[in-house]
Amino acid sequence: MAHVKPVMLTLENVSFGYKQNAPLSIDNVSLSLIKGSCTAILGPNGAGKSTLISLMTGLLMAQKGAINYPFYKQYGLTQAIAQKVALVPQDFAFYHELSVYDNLAFFVSISEKNRHLHAEQIAAAIKLCNLEEVVNKTAGTLSGGYKRRLNIAIALSKQPDIIFLDEPTVGIDPLSRDAIITLLLDLKRQGKTLVYTSHLLHEVAQLCDDVVFLRGGKVVACEALNSEKLSLSFSTFKPLLNTQSTLFSQQLVTLEGNHYQLVINNSEQLGAAFSALGQLSDDIKALSFSDNHIEQLYRDLFAEPLC
Ligand SMILES: Nc1ncnc2c1ncn2[C@@H]1O[C@H](COP(=O)(O)OP(=O)(O)OP(=O)(O)O)[C@@H](O)[C@H]1O
Numbered sequence: 001m002a003h004v005k006p007v008m009l010t011l012e013n014v015s016f017g018y019k020q021n022a023p024l025s026i027d028n029v030s031l032s033l034i035k036g037s038c039t040a041i042l043g044p045n046g047a048g049k050s051t052l053i054s055l056m057t058g059l060l061m062a063q064k065g066a067i068n069y070p071f072y073k074q075y076g077l078t079q080a081i082a083q084k085v086a087l088v089p090q091d092f093a094f095y096h097e098l099s100v101y102d103n104l105a106f107f108v109s110i111s112e113k114n115r116h117l118h119a120e121q122i123a124a125a126i127k128l129c130n131l132e133e134v135v136n137k138t139a140g141t142l143s144g145g146y147k148r149r150l151n152i153a154i155a156l157s158k159q160p161d162i163i164f165l166d167e168p169t170v171g172i173d174p175l176s177r178d179a180i181i182t183l184l185l186d187l188k189r190q191g192k193t194l195v196y197t198s199h200l201l202h203e204v205a206q207l208c209d210d211v212v213f214l215r216g217g218k219v220v221a222c223e224a225l226n227s228e229k230l231s232l233s234f235s236t237f238k239p240l241l242n243t244q245s246t247l248f249s250q251q252l253v254t255l256e257g258n259h260y261q262l263v264i265n266n267s268e269q270l271g272a273a274f275s276a277l278g279q280l281s282d283d284i285k286a287l288s289f290s291d292n293h294i295e296q297l298y299r300d301l302f303a304e305p306l307c
Contacts, residue, residue, distance in 0.1 A: 005034045005035070005037075006034070006035040006071070007032045007033065007034060007035070007070055008033045008034065008035040008069065008070075008071055008161070008162060008193045009032070009033040009056065009067070009068070009069055009070075009162065009193075010030075010031070010032045010033075010066075010067075010068045010070065011029055011030055011031050011032075011055075011056070011065065011066070011067050012030050012065050012066045012067075012068075013028050013029070013030055013064060013065035013066070014026060014028070014029045014030070014055060014062045014064065014065035014066070014067060015027055015028055015029070015062065015063055015064040015065055016051060016055055016060060016061075016062055016063050016064075017063065018051075023216075023217070024217050025048050025051045025217050026048050026051050026052055026055060026062075026217045027048075027216070027217040027218045028064075028065070028218065029052065029065075029214075029217070029218070029219050030065075030219070031212055031219060031222065033162075033193060033195060033210075034193070034209070034210070035071070035191070035193050036188070036191045036192070036193060037188075037193060037194075037209040037210060038184070038188055038193075038194040038195075038196055038207050038208045038209055038210075039194070039195050039196070039208060039209065039210045039211070039212060040195075040196050040197065040198065040204040040207075040208040040210070040211045040212070041053070041195065041196070041197045041211075041212050041214060042197070042198075042199075042201075042204065042211055042212070042213050042214070042298065043213055043214035043215050043220075043302070044215065044302055047214040047215050047216065047217070048214050048216070048217040049166070049197040049214055050090065050166055050197070051217075052214065053087065053164050053166055053195065053197065055067065056085075056164065056195070057081060057085055057087045057164050058077065058078060058081040058082075058085070059087070069081075069084070069085075069162075071084075071161075072084055082111075083158075084160055084161045084162060085160055085161075085162045085163075085164070086155035086156065086158055086160035086162070086163050086164070087155060087163075087164045087166070088151050088152050088155045088163065088164065088165040088166065088168050089151070089166050090166045090167050090170065092147050092150075092151055093151060093154065094107075094139050094147075094150055094151065094154055095139060096138070096139050096140030097138065097139075097140060098138070098139055099135070099136050099137060099138055099139065100126075100131055100134055100135050100136070100137055100139055100142070100146075100150055100153075101122065101126075101135045101136060103139055103150065103154060104122045104125055104126065104150075104153060104154060104157050105118065105122055107154045107157055107158070108121050108122050108125075108157045108158070111157070111158035112158065121157050121158075121159060122157060124156075124157075124159070125153040125154070125156045125157035126153065128153065128156055128183065128186075128187075129149040129150070129152055129153040129156065129183060130149065130179065130183075131146070131149055131150065131153055134146050143176075144171055144172045144173075144176070145172045145173060145175075145176025145177075145179070145180075146176075148168060148169065148170075148172055148176065148180060149176075149179070149180065149183075151168070152165070152168060152180065152183065156187075160192070161192060161193060162192070162193040162194075162195070163187065163192055163193070163194050163195070164194075164195045164196075165184070165194065165195070165196045165197070166197050167197055167198055167199070168180060168184075168196075168198075169181070169198065169200065169203060177203070181203060181206055181207060184196075184207055185206075185207065188207070194207070196208060201294050201295050201298060204225075204294055205225065205290060205294050208225055209224065209225060210222065210223070210224055210225065211223045211225060211294065211297075213297075213298070213301050213302075215301070215302065220301055221297070221301055223294075223297060225294060229263055229264065229265055229293045230263070230264040230270070230289055230290070230293075231261060231262070231263055231264070231289070231290045231293040231294075231295065231296060232261065232262050232263075232264055232273055232287070232288075232289055233259065233260065233261045233287070233288050233289075233290070234259075234260055234261075234277070234284055234285075234286060234287045234288070235257075235258050235259045235260070235284075235285045235286045236258045236260070236280070236283045236284055236285055237258070237283055237285050238258065238283065239257075239258050240258075240260065240280075240283070244280055244283070247275075247276035247279055247280065248262055248272070248273065248276045249269065249272045249276075253296055253299065253300075258285070261295065261296050262296075263293040263296055
């Protein structure tokens with residue numbers, strides 16, 4: 001019998017508009033999130049990603065449709081969200097004049113009624129997010145990377161099962177970003193369910209199992225990111241001639257300038273790609289493989305302007 005993956009959250013035909021008569025910001029969205037997986041919500045600016053996250057985390061109420069956390073049927077939606085769901089917002093959601101420790105102490109005191117657990121939960125969040133070095137520093141004086149980690153630590157301090165992260169790595173250096181991605185991969189290994197928005201597709205490829213593409217408030221595609229598809233990117237010294245492009249049996253996408261990408265679905269296509277590359281070997285400047293095709297998918301879906 002096929003193994004059925006447990007569903008953590010379902011949305012059924014959810015719609016939301018900020019103003020009457022204005023276009024809907026979320027338009028008839030249905031989707032399911034799988035327990036223990038990381039789902040990316042992707043789309044261009046204004047697609048509705050933050051609004052959708054606000055609906056799933058109870059900050060906004062859906063005007064139509066239903067949002068359910070089937071795992072927590074015993075609680076109402078509001079209570080399930082309060083106890084099990086955490087949000088890492090795009091903006092820094094802490095007190096800049098308090099220390100890192102005092103911020104965590106404050107937020108733990110709100111989410112955990114049992115005072116005996118406070119010290120333990122604060123310590124766990126500090127350890128998870130590697131904040132030991134800055135624990136007594138005033139939050140407002142932290143570097144951008146540490147501020148991002150504190151934002152995440154506050155969300156984790158309530159020990160949620162589901163964590164929504166709205167562009168958690170915006171504006172930080174590559175090493176701080178790596179630290180956050182490592183932390184999120186660890187959380188996934190611990191069985192936490194993650195929902196993630198970012199414009200950085202290589203992060204999505206590293207972290208996510210599923211992708212929901214939004215445009216104009218509507219779901220335009222859902223994809224599982226599996227390793228069955230390979231993406232092959234290469235650049236050439238000069239733009240390819242038409243005769244050279246037709247050597248590739250698969251769809252060849254020009255990314256920009258002399259950069260190209262193609263998606264490989266099976267070993268036959270892989271063989272054909274190698275054979276074509278072999279014929280062009282003097283023209284190839286750089287070549288790389290990645291185990292998914294998210295960039296091409298994104299470009300295919302969003303290259304045309306929204307009418
Ligand atoms: N508070 C608000 N009042 C009115 N309209 C809003 C409000 N917040 C968002 N919108 C509108 O809702 C739509 C979706 O916005 P949203 O911020 O959810 O998109 P997004 O995909 O998160 O964008 P970005 O990638 O720029 O963060 C946009 O048309 C936006 O102008």
